[in-house]
Amino acid sequence: MSGNVTYFELPSSDIAATRRFWGSMFGWTFYEGNFPGYSMIQGPEPMGGTPHDDASRHPRIFFAVDDIHAAVARVRNLGGTAEDPVTIPSGAYAHCRDDQGVEFSLSQQAGDPA
Numbered sequence: 001m002s003g004n005v006t007y008f009e010l011p012s013s014d015i016a017a018t019r020r021f022w023g024s025m026f027g028w029t030f031y032e033g034n035f036p037g038y039s040m041i042q043g044p045e046p047m048g049g050t051p052h053d054d055a056s057r058h059p060r061i062f063f064a065v066d067d068i069h070a071a072v073a074r075v076r077n078l079g080g081t082a083e084d085p086v087t088i089p090s091g092a093y094a095h096c097r098d099d100q101g102v103e104f105s106l107s108q109q110a111g112d113p114a
Contacts, residue, residue: 006046006107007062011054015039018050034089060095061104068092068108075106082106 012018019030019039028043030050041048065071068085072094075082079099085092091110097103 002064002066004064005061006064006109007105008044008046008048009060009062009105010041010048010050011056011058011060012039012050012052013055015050015052056103058103062093062107063104065106065108068094068106071106071108072096 010018010022015030022028022041023030026043028041028048030039030041032038033040033049037052039050039052041050068091072082072085075096075098080097082094082096085094085106085108089110091108093105093107095103095105
């Protein structure tokens, strides 16, 4: 359903420290993602991931959309900014900012029409 939180990312500038802190905090486990420099987080719902060597200091939330291209256009029409969608095996995503600069991401699951 459109607007549901589907995924999150915790940025990391030190993946060992990130694994140690969040693993101890919530019992989460980390495993290598689909590409180098990215770990998946096993345990929470919704699922999460950790980009290594990411200097940002805030978690990123991904919201489900039915049509990634239409959603990106809507963000831009509402005065926000949106990167062009990136296709990955599980679907597509686009990093965005609202009209006040708040960061978020959109995601479309693979197989959804668009």
